[in-house]
Amino acid sequence: MLKHWLKRFAYFTTVLAIVANVYIFTYPSLFPERCSWRCAAQRSSIDATESLSVFERAQFYGQRYLRDVKDQLLRGSVDSKAEENEPSDVHLLALGDPQIKGIWHNTPYLSRLDIFGNDYYLGHIFSMMKKRLNPTHVAVMGDLFSSQWIGDSEFYNRTMRYTSRIFKRNTSQLENKRKESHDSDGQYIIKWYDFADDLNARLQKEPKDFDFGYEDVHSWEPANEDYLFINLTGNHDIGYSGDATFQHMARFEHLFGKDNYWVEYDRDTDHPWRIVVLNSMLLEGPPLQQQLVDRTWEFLYRLFEQRFEGSTVLLTHVPFYKKPGLCADSELFRYYPHDFEREPYKKNLLRSQNHLSQETTRRVLNLIFDNNKPGIILTGHDHEGCETIYNKNEKAGDWTAAKAVNSTDFYVREITVRSMMGEFDGNAGLVTGHFNIKTKLWEWSFTLCPFSVQHIWWFTKVTTILSGFLLSVLVFM
Numbered sequence: 311m312l313k314h315w316l317k318r319f320a321y322f323t324t325v326l327a328i329v330a331n332v333y334i335f336t337y338p339s340l341f342p343e344r345c346s347w348r349c350a351a352q353r354s355s356i357d358a359t360e361s362l363s364v365f366e367r368a369q370f371y372g373q374r375y376l377r378d379v380k381d382q383l384l385r386g387s388v389d390s391k392a393e394e395n396e397p398s399d400v401h402l403l404a405l406g407d408p409q410i411k412g413i414w415h416n417t418p419y420l421s422r423l424d425i426f427g428n429d430y431y432l433g434h435i436f437s438m439m440k441k442r443l444n445p446t447h448v449a450v451m452g453d454l455f456s457s458q459w460i461g462d463s464e465f466y467n468r469t470m471r472y473t474s475r476i477f478k479r480n481t482s483q484l485e486n487k488r489k490e491s492h493d494s495d496g497q498y499i500i501k502w503y504d505f506a507d508d509l510n511a512r513l514q515k516e517p518k519d520f521d522f523g524y525e526d527v528h529s530w531e532p533a534n535e536d537y538l539f540i541n542l543t544g545n546h547d548i549g550y551s552g553d554a555t556f557q558h559m560a561r562f563e564h565l566f567g568k569d570n571y572w573v574e575y576d577r578d579t580d581h582p583w584r585i586v587v588l589n590s591m592l593l594e595g596p597p598l599q600q601q602l603v604d605r606t607w608e609f610l611y612r613l614f615e616q617r618f619e620g621s622t623v624l625l626t627h628v629p630f631y632k633k634p635g636l637c638a639d640s641e642l643f644r645y646y647p648h649d650f651e652r653e654p655y656k657k658n659l660l661r662s663q664n665h666l667s668q669e670t671t672r673r674v675l676n677l678i679f680d681n682n683k684p685g686i687i688l689t690g691h692d693h694e695g696c697e698t699i700y701n702k703n704e705k706a707g708d709w710t711a712a713k714a715v716n717s718t719d720f721y722v723r724e725i726t727v728r729s730m731m732g733e734f735d736g737n738a739g740l741v742t743g744h745f746n747i748k749t750k751l752w753e754w755s756f757t758l759c760p761f762s763v764q765h766i767w768w769f770t771k772v773t774t775i776l777s778g779f780l781l782s783v784l785v786f787m
């Protein structure tokens with residue numbers, strides 16, 4: 311009798327486990343257009359299901375799903391290649407605010423399990439996207455971690471989790487960095503005073519001694535990978551400018567690379583374009599360390615002086631100024647009180663911000679999009695996601711955010727990338743850049759590929775383990 315029921319239960323669990331696994335390993339096929347680069351997606355039909363009955367609709371989506379699953383399995387034969395002598399498309403995968411949490415000695419066991427599982431949930435999204443889409447660039451839009459107020463050792467440990475569990479990258483360089491820079495217990499520690507001395511020395515030289523630019527870099531480690539991995543700073547990684555210390559900036563740079571840089575591609579051709587990575591936490595103030603803000607502005611002036619003639623993809627964490635109602639967040643600036651007793655040295659400094667201010671927005675956009683070549687802005691920070699148009703008034707040098715294009719001079723679209731966290735459905739943003747050889751202009755488009763809340767992923771893991779266990783019990787019974 312027991313065996314009979316056990317058998318039924320085992321089969322039931324197994325069926326659930328199979329269905330759940332098929333789902334999590336084929337979920338992008340449910341939304342083939344949203345989960346493909348633009349040109350590839352255009353081949354499939356646009357949504358013409360409105361006039362169909364429920365049954366016909368189910369049939370339509372079912373067929374579309376199966377067709378995409380088949381295409382994925384037969385990959386290679388269906389990959390579209392750019393026409394000869396046409397510049398190849400840019401395929402940038404943008405991942406919003408993973409915000410991974412840490413485990414402390416008082417963290418309950420269930421939360422520990424949740425944090426552990428969450429790393430692999432995020433890792434699943436990345437590996438699915440990587441395998442399906444083969445991106446040329448991967449950018450994580452800042453807020454890699456959930457708090458800027460952590461010690462160096464915890465910062466290092468989260469970097470290890472970020473690198474190995476989520477992005478499945480080689481950690482040997484990180485281990486070497488710990489070997490070079492640790493305390494007497496062997497825990498990672500950053501020598502931030504060296505960073506501060508170096509920064510001060512560079513700022514004092516005339517011209518200031520910074521190197522912000524790269525050219526035609528397609529991978530930081532061409533031997534190991536064929537895409538460029540970009541880490542952005544977020545307020546949870548380094549703090550807002552009233553918080554950001556030399557220690558914050560030094561360890562970020564040591565483990566994740568520069569906070570401000572550009573990469574120019576194909577500069578001397580008819581199709582130049584560039585990526586601009588901007589640390590938007592260190593533009594405004596009053597800041598704790600003026601030197602860090604000075605360096606960011608120096609970056610923007612140098613960028614302007616490049617007189618670049620091509621298209622720009624701007625990657626930054628904090629969105630640009632907009633009127634309330636256009637996106638989830640509206641403008642909000644908070645400052646530390648003038649009698650802040652806990653940390654008196656922070657009194658009156660910038661505590662947090664939802665947007666850049668109107669004036670900073672104007673200055674930054676004028677410096678970056680000076681050449682009026684089509685571009686796109688990607689930001690993070692608000693988790694919900696949003697799309698806004700910045701309309702330029704060329705004469706006044708002003709930019710106005712709106713839902714629609716209403717400038718005849720120039721406009722640029724800002725995409726606030728929806729977060730990849732489970733609560734926001736595990737999204738991945740897909741930016742396609744296509745060079746139109748007729749107009750001689752780059753065209754940029756964006757789609758958002760959703761997964762599902764983390765519970766579905768957990769359900770899959772639990773049913774898989776349970777069915778494995780039950781089936782093996784049955785074998786031995």
Ligand SMILES: *[C@@H]1O[C@H](CO)[C@@H](O)[C@H](O)[C@H]1NC(C)=O
Pocket residue numbers: 461463464467497
């Ligand atoms: C970081 O990880 C190391 C090795 O697992 C551990 O000894 C150390 O205590 C961790 N640091 C923190 C702050 O938990």
Ligand SMILES: *[C@@H]1O[C@H](CO)[C@@H](O)[C@H](O)[C@H]1NC(C)=O
Pocket residue numbers: 480481482
């Ligand atoms: C990681 O990289 C190092 C050196 O760059 C190499 O020796 C090592 O085998 C790599 N590890 C893996 C797992 O690929």
Ligand SMILES: *[C@@H]1O[C@H](CO)[C@@H](O)[C@H](O)[C@H]1NC(C)=O
Pocket residue numbers: 469472473477479530539540541565566567568
């Ligand atoms: C960005 O972070 C990843 C993962 O830690 C690392 O492998 C990569 O080298 C970093 N990028 C740069 C430019 O340092």
